[in-house]
Structures are given as structure tokens and as C-alpha cells.
Amino acid sequence: MEYNFREIEEKWRAQWKADKQYKVETPAGANAKPKFYVLDMFPYPSGAGLHVGHPLGYIASDIYSRYKRLKGFNVLHPMGFDSFGLPAEQYAIETGQHPAVTTEKNIATFKSQLDKIGFCYDWDREVRTSEPGYYKWTQWLFLQLFNSYFCNTQKKARPIADLVKKYETSGSKNFTAAQWNAYTKKEQEDILMKRRLAYSAYGEVNWCEALGTVLANDEVVNGVSERGGFPVVKKKMKQWYLRITAYADRLLEGLEKVAFSESMKEMQRNWIGKSEGAEVSFAVKDAACNINVYTTRPDTIFGVDFLVLAPEHELVQKITTVAQKGKVEDYLTYVKSRSDRERMAEVKQVTGCFTGAYAVHPFSGKPIPVWIAEYVLAGYGTGAIMAVPCGDQRDYLFAKHFNIPVTNIIGEEYNGSEANPTKDAVLQQSDFLDGLKMKDAIGVAINKIEEAGIGKRKVNFRMRDAGFSRQRYWGEPFPIVWEDDVAIALDESELPLTLPHVDAYGPGPEGEGPLANIKDWVEVKGRLKEQEFVDLTPDPSPKERGTMQPDRYGYMNSSVEEWKNTIRFAKENRKDPTLEEDIIWQRLRNRQVEGCKFRRQHPVAGYIPDFICLEKKLIVEVDGAYHNAAEQVKFDIAREKWLAEYGYVMVRITNEEINNNVAASIEKIKTALRNQPDFIVENELSAPLLGRGVGGEVKRETSTMPGYAGSSWYFLRYMDPHNDQTFCDRHASNYWNQVDVYVGGTEHAVGHLLYSRMWTKVMYDLNLIGFDEPFKKLVNQGMIQGSSRFVYRVKGTNTFVSGNLKGDYETDELHVDVNIVDGVELDIDSFKKWKTEFATAEFILENGRYICGVETEKMSKRYYNTVDPVVLTDKYGADTFRMYEMFLGPVEQSKPWDTKGIEGVHRFLRKLWRLFFDEMKGRVWNTDAATDAELKVLHKTIKKIESDTENFSFNTAVSAFMIAVNELFDLKCHKKEILEKVLILLTPYAPHIAEELWQQLGNEGSILNAVYPVAEEKYLVETSKEYPISVNGKLRTTISMDVNALQPEVEQIVLENDIIQKWLEGKSPKKIIFVKGKMVNVVV
């Protein structure tokens, strides 16, 4: 019986699927199994599909998940897609294909590739950020951020309504309650906007006039656009931001309680960049203004030789002298053309411009020139610095470049040719700080500054608020409308605000996103004018309304209050359907009829119909007996007429009809649907926006959210992926709680990880979830690099010379597809077929073979060095592939891919198979009792595999499996008692072969649910130890001694040894170092 991996793997994958082995349930009761949540970083489904680099982390997390399952945990290990993003949109711009279409296709490819590797995902829990059912909740969470502020006393997020209440009753530092109440709506909103956690403000973007669009940093190369090479300038534009800076301190503190690598924490700390220092005010000579600078080194205040403002600083225009005006303008134009990336890359080039103005030193009164320079950024600190050239290298270079005299305040510590940033020097020429060590002077200086009233102690953060809008199409639309420049949130009931269809993906007229081009969408439709209000106040439903005021529950609404009531009714109705309504709903939901989407109790045009299909403008009403009452008939007629004005058709079905014949009722709906034309743009038809805001023009926000919107909270959605009542049920989030192990690359160290940590903290503050750190432990995964192969074409010919002979010719180096190279040997036939130009190629061989050149590069299609995992799973099977990926090296390290080595792992699995079955003899396994030697091998292996798996040291675990199989082979051990335990250990790594052999051994039930074996120390006891013996630290021999031997005994044995005698050359040892169980070193 052979190891037929193709048959085995296919069989078990089908079986596991049929048995729903990967189905994950959230237990309802309290006596549930302990949970374990393993998550991979959200993949973006790129068009190129998976290459062997991608699954590295997925395999690692899959092994860990399966291991935890064997250890008795209820494991959640989901997968889904971060499916909004720029590449799909770029592709749409190039090809005209809708991103939704290409994304769908890409995901299908990804999933089919993933499935061949045998992951234990519960695909029923898959989420995709670009689906309305998902982004409804991204929008909803955005609204929570929008409707919250950071309370500085409680250090947490609170509803903005609380702040409003406070302003209304007791005002604030800047205004009284009376003043607040007298402000216009717009004035109030402007004040609130400065506190909201999601807020809108002006920010600078990379603007490319020629393309009429905003560009990302990496689309700008050398100050021009990557596409087309057009000039790019800075432009102010209204943007959305998340107030992540409010959480800076808590993000820092939170690092203490998570298991991230120290380097990862360090990166986050550096990014947040908390610094303590002082803000100092410098008066400007001949101008009625002050320049505030932020400094971490107030001790150097007497070494200030000039001030530097960021070119964008608001005082620049005010203080520039007439004489310098021209130069400053020129410099500002230059700075505007510089991208952030460029400013970063070219540090050696010093640029700047004198403003002509002088500031006054607050202590010495000395005049200090004020410059502007691009090395000072507007967004950090106060956007102005005091330059101390003798202590700061950048300031020093600036001073030298512009010939500004340098004041030395640290005496001999400054050598005149470079700055010395020490804190240990003793200060000189520093007035009241003279003679103090700089470190100690910091506090003294701050106190003096505060005393003199010229500044104050200040904590600063390097981190800035996170830009949250993109002038793009393929992202979540903001649930925001603008009314006279005031941002108004949509109501929860209006979510999701779906992304409308567009025909072109070009930018809007002012560089806004493509959505700005859809006039019908931007200009919100259906807004009712006052004269259209109709006064009909019938009872909305036959049900009791309890505490509601009878005069307020009209179907027709005109005020915010009444609108909210409508929404409330709708929700209530939805929760509590009549029997007949429910029968119909079960037949209509999920597009069962004519593929049309129905909603129930969904407000439209001021009413709450029982069921509505927006795309067909069809309403279905289920009528109870009360509809026969004269009053009600009058109302029904009026309502029908009103809705008809909006193009709605109504189908009425009585309870009786439904109870007699459901099918006939559905048929009635079907017929009505067929008679209606399609109305495609759903948003236009959804509930009208009624009388909110300030009463002006209403326009939708046209930018969309960035990639990290959907990925900041996705780990919660997996816990409860289909819930349409809330983003994640509290019971589910309480049970699954934090992600226990999060696997992903370091490239997300500061972006995604900080954002999702912030969102989690906000959700925690608002009591939406019960924990404030999303990821308990982080495992970083390295990248797999490509190993490129080259062929050498003799210049001007179609002849290729083998790698080692290329020195004799003048050649061109060409990338060749690694898939047609075996190791380094080119498959010449495949090469000829690869490209038509090579069909007639000639070859100069060495020893009859063509040897390719090798280089390690990024794995990318353009280098022809990508390897499709499916090619390998087809050839060797998923089990081999999984183990080989792990065998390559530590997960967290980057390493080049080399397909060649996979043979070794495949051989190992075949060898394992031969412990059970022989090609000739058939079954060789038996039920004999195991020997001590065999038990030792087994228990040594259990111990090693368990600890390696716990530590994510999968490469050494694979080695340990190989060693175990080799040793069992040497022992000729074919015993079930031993082998079945090894199979359980192997299950996380190679589940298919483990399951097959498990069944062959006659075991009941799937091995996926087996119990992990326990290593017993009694089998591992050693009696003797081969000690290495060194003389003067150099190994000279080894001697086998009893493990319990003590120093005197050991010394005697060692000194009697011939080899050691020889090396002692008759001298007596000075000292003998003996470490029990380790080594012996004789010092002469």
C-alpha cells in the first residue's frame, strides 16, 4: 500500500466538510470549554493570487489552532478579506472593470488556493469589508466615534451629548452656558467638532493638478506623480481624522499588558513619541506677537542662536519684513513642491530662508533672527523651534550653512566642528544655569520659565491624529451629510449607506473622490418641503403602543423627534411580527422571490410598510381585520395615494389569505414584482432625510474611509458575523474576548495595530465590549523572499551560455521563470516553450547541463520568481507543503524560498508511511508492547513537539519529527502503541496523513478531536553523560561519566585521562571548573 496523498487528502477534506469538523459555535451556557482565539492579519485579496510567501503565517496559525483544539480548547480561527482598497480601484481606472467584480474574482481565487492547503477555517464566519452587511457596522462604529469625545477628567470616551449638556448648563473655560445657548447651530457644531473623536478639519494633501487628483505618498516620486510625472504640490483640503492623540497615554500604558515582542512595543512607543519639555514664548521685535516654541531641552535656552518656524506656520506672513518678502515667497513655493517622502530622504541638503524678523531672548534680551525651514514641521509641537547649534546637529548644519554665529554653552564639550547632544556637560555662558549639569538644569530652567511667566512645562506627543478620509471610490462611504457646512450624522436606521454604482473612477471637479461626480447621490433626494407635510395621524399598527404619546405617533413625520419615533416603531415592529407577517417574511427574505431584496418594517416616504422592495418600489402589506374599519379604510386609501406619488405600488394580502394559501399569496407578490420596472439606485429611494441640521442645502460627504476602517474592528465581527442587529453580540464578545494569538508581519507595527488598539479602547469606553486591548499576544511572521534564476544570452545572438562559463562571453542577464528550473539546472525544453523568442535558442552547456545564476529578491511576478502553492500541493500534497513551509526556518524570520528542499520533507512523510505499510508486504504495524527504548523516543518527541509548538518554533518541531521517525526506523518499531501517539502529535502539522493512518489503525472518531499525549519524565531519565573536557577552554576530549558524579570524583577521572595528561604537560591544574550536566574545564 502506497502513500497516495492525492486520494487521501481529497477524501479527508470532503469528509471533514461533510462532518462540519470546522464549524465553530459560541456556546450559550456557562460550562463551556475554554475558548482560544487565533487570528491571522486580514489579507487584501490581490489580483496576483497567493504565492508561497502568503501562507507562511496562515500555516503557523493553523498548526497552533489545531494544537489548541487537541489540547481541549474551543478554537476560533477565522478567515476573511479586507476587500476595499486602492489596487482594485487602480485596476478599475485602467480596465473599466468594477472593483466589486474584480474583488469577487480575486477572493474566489484566494479561497480555492487556501482550501488546497487544508486550513481549518469555518468559512461560515468569513467576513468581507466591502459587503454592505459588514460596512454597515463600520459606518455605525464611525458614528460612535463621531458622537463621542474624549473626557480629559475621566480619561475616556463619552457621548458628545454629555458634553452638550455640560455646555448648556455650565458652559466651559471659553464660554458661559448663556453664551453657548445663544450660539447658532453652526457655531455650536464648530465647537463640538473640535472635540469629536472622529472629526473633520483642513489638512494638507499631495495635489496633482494635471491628474486633478490627490495622491498617496508612495504615488509621488521626486516631487512628481508616479503616473505621468506631473508636478505635485501641497493643497489644503477638508479631511476626516480620528483623534488618536487623545489616546496616546493609554496606548502607551496598554503596551504593558500585552505580549508583543519588545521590538514591536519599542516601535509603537517611538511612534507615539511621548516627550517632556517646555513651551517657551519669544516676543517678536517690532511686531505685536509671540512665537511659541516647544523644546525638550530648556536647559540649553542660553545657547539659542536663531528660531526656526515651519514654512506653514501662521506667523510667517505676519512677521516677514518687506525686504525679505520676495525670498520668503520663493522659498514657500519651493517647499510646497516637496513631498514628505522627499523631505525625509534628503537630509544633507540644508534649505531655509530668513524672515527678516528678530525675536527677543526672554532672559538675555538678545535679538534672535527668525528663519523658516522645511526641517521644522507644522504638525509637531508648536511648529516652531529654538535652535541650539552647539547641541543639535541639524541646527548646527543649518547655522554653518547660513553663517549664523554659534554660541557655545558647554565649553570644551563642543569641538566647533559638530554638535554635541550630551546632557552631561556643565553649562557655561548661561546666566542662572552656569555651573549646573545639563540634566539637572532642565528642571531649574522650567521652573524659572514658569516663574517668569514666559512659558510652561509641557508633555508632547510625536504622534498626530490619523487621517481618515480618502478621495477615492472603493471604500466605505461616510454616513454623513453636510448641511450648510455642518456635518450631520445619518441615523442608525439609514445604514448601511451603500456605495452607489459609478461608471467612471476619475476624481471629482475639485479633486474630491469619484462619488462627487454622481449628482443624484450627492444631492440628497426625497427631502420633504414644509408644504408637502400631510396631517394624517392614524394609529400605526394594531399593537398597543403603551407609554407613547398618542398625538406623536403619526406615520407622517416632519421633525427630528417624530422621525426618531418612526425609527423606533419600525424597530419594534421588526422584533415583534404577527404570525402571518412572519410566514411571509420567511418566504421573502434573502432574495427568495424573483431575486429581489425585501426589507421588513422599513420606513419610506414617511410610512412604515410591512415589507418593501426598494429596487422595485413595491410594498407588501399584511392586513388584519381592523383594516375593514371605515376610519382605517380612509387612511389606507390616503396612504396608497401618497406612496403612489413616489412611484410605489402596493400589494395587500389579508391574514386570511395567508392562512389559507401561502403559495398563492407569494404568487401575488411575484406577479406584482414582474410588472414593476427596475429602479437601481437604492440610496435615492431609501428613507428621506427629514428636517435635521440647520435647514440649508444637503449634500453627502464624497470621500470614503481608508483601508484601516474595516480592519480596525474585524476581529470582533468574526465572533458574530451574521448579526444584523448589532456589530457583535455582547455575549459573543464576552466569550471569545481578546484575540489570544495574532499572527502577522511587522509591516503593520505602527499602522493597523495602533488603530485597532484605539478603536478597541473607544468601544470599551462606550461599554460596547468588555476589554480594551484587542490582541493579547502577537507573533510576527517574516517574509519569504523570492529566489530568482538567471540565464545569460550572448550579446546580439539567441545563444545562451551556462552560468559558470559566462565569463568567456559578453552576455545579457535575463530573469527566467523559476518554475522551469530544477534547483539551478534549466529545463531546456520548457525554456524553449516559455516564450516564442526562445523557441530557436541555442545553448552552450557545461557537463551537458545549463546552470542558472541565482539571486535573492522580493517575490514578485515581474522577476518571474513567484511560486504558486497550488503547483506544490498538486505535486507533493498539502501535508508536505505545510511542513516544508515550516521547515524553512523560524516563522518570524525572513528567508528566501527554494522549492528544491521540499523533496526532503516529502521523503519524511513517505518514510513515516512505511512505518505502517510496506509496498511489498502491506500492513507492517502491529499491537506488540513497546520497549523502553521506543517509549523513550516517543516521550522525548512528545516533550519536544509540545514545547516547540507552544513557542512557535515549528522548524525545529519538523526536525524533531524527522529524528523520531529515523529513530523508530532504526529500532524497527511498528507498534500501534507508539505510532498512534506520534500521529496525534503530527495532526496539527500534517492533518490528512495523520487522519488516514489513524483510521487505518482502527481508531474510532476523527483524530482532529483526539487527546494530546502527555510526556512522562520517567521514560526520559539518563544515567550517564558524555562530558566535554576542555583544557584552557579548548575542547580536548570527551569522557562518559555518571550524571550524578560530583566534583572530586570528576576531577579524579579527568586528571587520570591520558589525553588530558598529555595536554597538562606535567603541570598541575590551577583550577578545575565543573558544571554538573554540562562540561569540565581544566585551567593550567
Added chain:
RNA sequence: GCCCAGGUGGCGGAAUUGGUAGACGCAGCAGACUCAAAAUCUGCCAUUCGCAAGGAUGUGCUGGUUCGAUUCCAGUCCUGGGCACCA
């Protein structure tokens, strides 16, 4: 420029807290089985001197600490990842 990580045979890598450097696998070489191939098995395989026994050198480089350093410290070079020139 700043932050983080990593440099060990021909290759991927191993080495518990400082204690036998090179486990395991690939590639290579030699051999067994075979008409042959595949598959499988056995042996060798850091460099260097030596017939051998054995010796010397060796974990990017230069130093240091230590009886002993791939491991700890200082400096330096190179490679990869990230970035918002962060005062």
C-alpha cells in the same frame, strides 16, 4: 536621517539561562540493490596542514568582559522592514 530586525558550511537552518558550533534537511561525492531508471538503503561532506594519529583556524568586522562568547558589552560594516526630517 530616524526606528526595528538580521548577518553561522555550497544552500535553508540548529545550538535550554554564557558550557562539545554546524542537529535536521537540501545539494554534492562514493557505494549497495536493478538489464536500466525510479524508489530505497549505507557511508563521506566547515576551511586548512597531515598518509594517519592528530593539529591549527572558524559564527560579518574590530576590540572588551570571562576559566570559557554564535550567545553579554562597546564600536563598525552590510542586508531586510517601517517612517510623519518629530526638535
